Amino acid sequence: MRQSNRRDAILKVLRENRTHPTADEVYSLVREQYPNVSLGTVYRNLKYFVQQGLVSTLETTDSCLHYDGDTAEHCHFICERCGKIIDVFESVEPPCQLNEHGVSVTSSKAVFYGVCADCNKKQN
DSSP states (O other), rough: OOHHHHHHHHHHHHHOOOSBBBBEEEEEEEEHTTEEEEEEEHHHHHHHHHHHHHSSEEEEEOOEEEEOOOOSSOOOEEETTOEEEEEEEOOOOOOOOHTTOOOOOOOOEEEEEOHHHHHHHHOO
């Protein structure tokens, strides 16, 4: 795929945004700079970025696919009350029992669920 200003803008939104936006949210943010960009263009480029390893995806309990522009190895925490997604830069090792099955782990995604600090404050 050739380089374009719209593609650059989509990737910039993902790299600068730490909220793990959905495709619709990326679309809204990119439209601020490029009002004529189509939703199809955003979806095609998101798919391309994921295939190229420039962006990762995160499936959440809201049944939406979220995008993460930070491809450094990390885990995620998802608040069960407000849906906020927080990056957790801790490594989680695969269970040793996998060795017993003769598998080779090449990557993993760890997601923790609970209640975020903001929601905890609101409750107290």
